[in-house]
Structures are given as structure tokens and as C-alpha cells.
Amino acid sequence: MKKANIIIKNNTPFSLDFDDYYFNCDDGLGESAFIYSNAFEFNEKQTIIAELGFGIGLNFFLTLKRFLKEKKDSQRLFYLSFENFYIEKEKLREIYKNLGFYEEFKELLEQFLQFYPICKDGVYRFYFQNCFLDLVFGDAKEKLQNLDFKADIWYLDGFSPAKNQDMFNEDIIKYIAKNSKIKAKILTFSAASLLQKALLANNFSVIKIKGYKKREMIQAIFNGLEFKNKFAYFNTPSLRKDVKKIAIIGGGIAGASLAYELSLRNCNIDVFEKENSLGKGASGNINGILSSLILKPDVLLGEFSQYAFLEASRFYRQILNLNPQGVYEYAHNELMQERFKSQKNNILFKIINKQAFLKDGMCIKPQEVVKTLLEKSRARLFFEYDFLNYSYEKEKFILKFSNKKSLKDYDVLIYAQGADVKNVLNYKYMKLSSVRGQCTHLKPFLNNLHALSSKGYVCPINKELNLQLIGASYDRINQDNVLLEKDDYQNIENIKEFLKDTKLEILGGKVGFRSYSSDRFAIAGQAYDEKFYLQNYKALLWHKDKAQISPNGFIPLYFSIAHGSRAFASAIICARVISSLIFDEPRIEKDYLYALHPSRFLIRQLKKGNL
Numbered sequence: 227m228k229k230a231n232i233i234i235k236n237n238t239p240f241s242l243d244f245d246d247y248y249f250n251c252d253d254g255l256g257e258s259a260f261i262y263s264n265a266f267e268f269n270e271k272q273t274i275i276a277e278l279g280f281g282i283g284l285n286f287f288l289t290l291k292r293f294l295k296e297k298k299d300s301q302r303l304f305y306l307s308f309e310n311f312y313i314e315k316e317k318l319r320e321i322y323k324n325l326g327f328y329e330e331f332k333e334l335l336e337q338f339l340q341f342y343p344i345c346k347d348g349v350y351r352f353y354f355q356n357c358f359l360d361l362v363f364g365d366a367k368e369k370l371q372n373l374d375f376k377a378d379i380w381y382l383d384g385f386s387p388a389k390n391q392d393m394f395n396e397d398i399i400k401y402i403a404k405n406s407k408i409k410a411k412i413l414t415f416s417a418a419s420l421l422q423k424a425l426l427a428n429n430f431s432v433i434k435i436k437g438y439k440k441r442e443m444i445q446a447i448f449n450g451l452e453f454k455n456k457f458a459y460f461n462t463p464s465l466r467k468d469v470k471k472i473a474i475i476g477g478g479i480a481g482a483s484l485a486y487e488l489s490l491r492n493c494n495i496d497v498f499e500k501e502n503s504l505g506k507g508a509s510g511n512i513n514g515i516l517s518s519l520i521l522k523p524d525v526l527l528g529e530f531s532q533y534a535f536l537e538a539s540r541f542y543r544q545i546l547n548l549n550p551q552g553v554y555e556y557a558h559n560e561l562m563q564e565r566f567k568s569q570k571n572n573i574l575f576k577i578i579n580k581q582a583f584l585k586d587g588m589c590i591k592p593q594e595v596v597k598t599l600l601e602k603s604r605a606r607l608f609f610e611y612d613f614l615n616y617s618y619e620k621e622k623f624i625l626k627f628s629n630k631k632s633l634k635d636y637d638v639l640i641y642a643q644g645a646d647v648k649n650v651l652n653y654k655y656m657k658l659s660s661v662r663g664q665c666t667h668l669k670p671f672l673n674n675l676h677a678l679s680s681k682g683y684v685c686p687i688n689k690e691l692n693l694q695l696i697g698a699s700y701d702r703i704n705q706d707n708v709l710l711e712k713d714d715y716q717n718i719e720n721i722k723e724f725l726k727d728t729k730l731e732i733l734g735g736k737v738g739f740r741s742y743s744s745d746r747f748a749i750a751g752q753a754y755d756e757k758f759y760l761q762n763y764k765a766l767l768w769h770k771d772k773a774q775i776s777p778n779g780f781i782p783l784y785f786s787i788a789h790g791s792r793a794f795a796s797a798i799i800c801a802r803v804i805s806s807l808i809f810d811e812p813r814i815e816k817d818y819l820y821a822l823h824p825s826r827f828l829i830r831q832l833k834k835g836n837l
Contacts, residue, residue, distance in 0.1 A: 370401035375812035454773035464810035478509030508738035553587025682720030750800035767835035
């Protein structure tokens with residue numbers, strides 16, 4: 227990700243990087259509307275638009291304004307825009323004001339700028355009314371390879387092909403084709419022969435039409451291509467039916483974030499919780515910390531942790547109006563110090579010696595977050611429903627409970643329980659562990675504005691309850707929920723670097739059980755058929771670089787589980803993952819999607835030839 231060198235020339239944004247204008251000097255709004263935002267109809271229930279070249283966002287705001295004006299109640303818009311040249315937030319606002327566009331787009335622009343991300347490669351989601359913007363920062367070719375979506379419309383709006391050939395060459399068009407639906411439409415200002423040849427080579431039909439205040443431009447229609455996939459075992463087919471009714475098992479943060487995300491798709495959602503109220507499990511602590519792992523660069527678990535942390539922080543700001551106070555992380559041993567040194571240039575972490583400040587981190591109130599998300603989702607809550615198992619008949623789920631009558635007619639079932647989820651799973655190669663964690667409640671002893679995290683952590687004072695939470699123990703053996711004095715003292719020992727000669731008074735505590743997978747990633751995706759995998763991928767040791775057949779015909783059972791101690795970050799991403807799988811929406815980057823996939827444990831064994 228690079229910072230754009232941009233000036234205003236002839237009252238129009240001008241790129242010094244490409245020696246070209248961002249749009250027409252005479253009538254940028256008119257040109258953008260003619261070529262892009264007014265060149266198609268919103269006829270479908272869901273429209274996916276992808277754009278190469280976000281620039282100042284003019285095409286997006288024009289498209290969004292038109293969509294909001296014309297949309298029907300159930301219609302949704304997904305808009306992905308790729309950009310590798312970052313424009314600072316204040317510069318964007320200044321450009322809109324200088325161009326005289328600010329008042330026209332003020333409300334939408336300010337909402338966008340409020341949650342505008344830092345200059346860091348990634349995919350950043352914005353929530354508008356019935357519209358989801360995924361702003362994709364980074365090299366377009368790399369990101370197109372690593373994303374999975376099927377666009378209905380493409381805006382090719384990079385700089386002139388003469389100045390920016392890499393955005394219009396055959397390699398880029400190949401990845402555009404891979405991420406296009408049959409009959410997807412290409413819209414562009416250009417009529418360059420380079421672009422026409424690349425489109426024709428990838429089975430697009432190309433037509434020339436009259437341009438905007440110029441002789442001609444082209445449009446194109448995709449006629450389809452077959453692409454082989456050596457990772458097809460991680461493919462999840464979207465549902466070929468209308469989804470009206472969804473059941474979620476578990477009323478913690480995983481279930482609540484799913485309920486909220488799915489409610490934006492106009493579904494009826496029922497959430498089943500085995501306890502008699504919310505907040506009895508691991509999501510029930512009075513306080514918690516939203517932070518990120520700090521591992522060495524290019525370690526996928528660390529990269530995912532950063533992504534989930536940053537997107538969760540942006541989600542809580544957008545949806546719940548929470549404000550990050552920041553979190554301090556401390557390197558408490560030599561290994562952590564090495565990791566901190568390796569990340570000193572990471573914009574996400576402000577690292578000075580053994581201390582890292584994460585400005586997007588925050589101390590949250592888990593019970594309130596869960597409750598508010600469920601209220602916003604308008605899901606029906608069923609307390610004291612102890613889920614036992616299910617049957618699937620005539621494309622509908624029947625849910626069975628140990629203590630209640632069966633309930634039926636669910637199109638989709640999602641497991642979002644905590645540590646007890648392993649009691650209802652039937653996978654030989656998916657290893658989950660239940661880890662006991664005890665938090666300690668102390669009489670306020672440290673007036674810290676920011677959460678502090680080292681070997682243990684200290685939350686700011688909870689003023690409503692007049693206590694301070696520290697934590698948390700980690701015990702794979704003990705599965706008892708009785709508070710232990712030794713765990714309180716261990717929690718205190720783990721925060722000793724923040725203590726002086728303070729006398730501490732223990733007021734109480736809470737025990738929770740967290741679920742972990744064997745590789746520490748959460749598990750998110752569709753349930754898979756173990757027999758099918760063993761039969762069809764048994765030769766992966768020899769054929770792992772060859773194209774594989776795709777799974778199909780599995781039942782619509784999904785998992786958002788094994789979130790460990792960072793559920794308030796990963797659960798937000800996993801809710802998006804599952805929504806995208808059910809409704810055929812743009813998915814997160816494949817590196818992360820595959821790392822979360824439920825079948826990954828079995829696939830690893832097959833690749834090693836162990837089965």
C-alpha cells in the first residue's frame with residue numbers, strides 16, 4: 227500500500243504517480259454517472275459491483291445514492307473497490323469541498339470518513355443501509371487472486387491504459403473473469419486496444435458505444451470460462467433456495483454477531499441458549515479486552531489476528547458506537563521482545579521498546595455487547611433450551627432438545643456454542659479443547675485509562691460496579707466452575723509489573739470455559755462430509771498440486787466455534803464468513819477462509835499421507 231501523490235490541477239484531482247487526472251476536468255460527475263453508475267439497472271435481489279480504482283470514491287457515492295433512491299426493501303448491494311494508492315482522510319474531504327461535491331455527498335461521505343481505515347493492506351467493510359462496501363487496499367492483481375466473489379458489474383476506472391497498463395492487461399482481466407458471473411458487464415471509459423484484446427482473450431464479448439463527450443468507449447459481457455482449482459475441497463456451494471428461517475445454537479458473542487449480520491439479510495432468526503439468561507458463559511465477563519496477537523510478520527495466525535482485531539474494532543464503532551480508548555501490550559519475555567522488534571514498522575502497533583500501543587483496541591463490556599447485538603437483530607431468544615441434535619428432512623431442520631419439545635422448519639442451522647460444542651460434533655479429525663479461565667474482581671487499585679496486557683491483563687475500573695477486573699487463568703485440566711483462590715493469586719502474580727506496593731482486595735470473580743482448536747484458529751464454515759473427503763481426496767499426498775473436484779450436496783449446517791480468548795474479534799469475521807457462504811456474497815481473503823475451514827484438520831492429514 228502506497229500513499230498517493232495527489233494535487234489539484236485545473237480544479238481536478240491529478241495523480242503525480244501516473245501523470246493523469248482522476249476523472250474528466252470538465253464534468254467529472256456527469257462522466258462518472260454516464261459511464262458507470264447509470265449504465266445498468268438494479269433488477270436483482272442482490273447486486274455485486276467490483277471496481278478497479280477507488281480513487282476519491284466518486285463512482286461509489288454516485289452508485290450508492292442511486293441505489294438508496296431506487297432500491298426495493300429486500301434488495302442488497304455489495305460494492306468491492308480496489309485501491310493501491312492511499313489518500314489521507316482530510317485530503318479526501320478537502321478534495322470534495324474544492325470540487326464543490328461536498329454538500330451533495332456530505333452525509334454519506336462523512337459516514338465513510340468516520341470509519342476510514344489506516345494505510346495498511348487489507349479488506350475493510352463499511353455498513354450503509356442495505357449496502358456493504360468492501361474497500362480493498364493493496365495490489366489489485368494479488369488481491370483479485372486471493373478473493374472469491376462473483377461480480378455482476380465491473381467498473382474499470384484505473385488511470386489511462388497508456389499511463390497504467392498493469393491495470394488493463396491480460397493477467398488482470400483473467401482474474402476479473404474468474405471473479406465474474408456469467409453475463410457480468412464490464413463498464414469502462416476506455417476503448418484501448420490493449421484492453422479489448424485482453425477481454426476477448428478471456429471470453430468477453432466487446433462492443434463499442436458512444437463515449438461521454440468523446441468518440442467511443444467499450445462495454446463487455448462475460449460469456450464464461452472454466453477455472454481449475456487445486457483447493458476445491460475448501461469450496462462451499464451457496465444455497466440454491468430462499469432462506470427464510472435460521473436457527474443459531476448459542477447466545478454468546480458468536481451467536482449474537484451471527485444474529486446481527488444475518489438480520490441484515492432479512493431473515494427470521496431464532497437463538498437458543500441453554501442457560502436461563504445471557505452472559506452465563508465465557509461471553510459473560512463484566513469486562514474484556516479487544517486487542518491483537520503480536521507475532522512475527524507473515525505468520526498467518528498473527529496476520530489473521532490483526533485483521534480480525536481491526537475489523538472488529540471498526541464494526542463496534544460503526545454498529546454500536548463504541549469508542550476505542552487504546553490498549554497497551556507489553557513484551558513480558560524474550561520471545562515477545564523479538565516479536566515486538568519484528569513488528570516495529572507495522573502501522574497497527576506503536577512500539578517503543580517493550581511496549582506496544584494499539585490505538586484501535588478497547589476495553590469492552592461483553593454482556594452489553596451481546597445483549598445489544600441481539601436486540602438490534604430482533605432475533606427471538608429461547609432460554610433454557612439444551613440442544614441435543616437435529617434431523618434434516620425435505621430440506622428443513624428439526625431441532626431436538628434434551629428438555630423441550632422439538633422445533634422444525636429451519637432452512638439453516640448454525641452452531642455457535644462455546645466449549646460444550648464438542649458434545650454435539652461428530653468429527654474424528656477435528657480436535658477441540660475446553661479451557662477453564664478464571665477472572666478476578668478486585669477493589670479498584672489502578673486508575674488506568676487504557677487496558678494493560680502482559681502475562682496477565684488489567685481492565686480500567688468498572689465504575690458502575692466499582693471494581694476492577696484482571697485475568698485470566700488458563701487451565702486445560704480442571705473443568706470445575708468453582709472459583710479457586712490459587713487462580714486469583716496467580717492472576718495477581720501475572721500483573722505484578724503494574725503493581726507497586728498496593729494492597730489488593732479480592733471481591734469475587736468468574737469462571738468461564740473457552741473452546742480452542744488445535745491450531746488456535748477459530749472454525750468457521752459449512753459442515754463437511756468426512757466420508758466424502760476421505761474417499762475423494764485420499765490421494766492428496768501425490769495430487770495436491772492438481773485440480774480437485776468440488777464438494778457438493780452437503781446440508782446447510784454451519785459452524786462459528788473455537789474462538790478461544792479472542793472471540794470478540796474473530797466472531798465478527800466468522801459471522802461475515804457464514805453470511806457470505808449462505809447468500810453467495812463476497813468472501814474474505816482465501817488465506818484466512820481456508821485457515822478457518824472446518825475440514826482443514828482432515829486435509830492436512832490427507833496431504834501428509836497419514837490416512
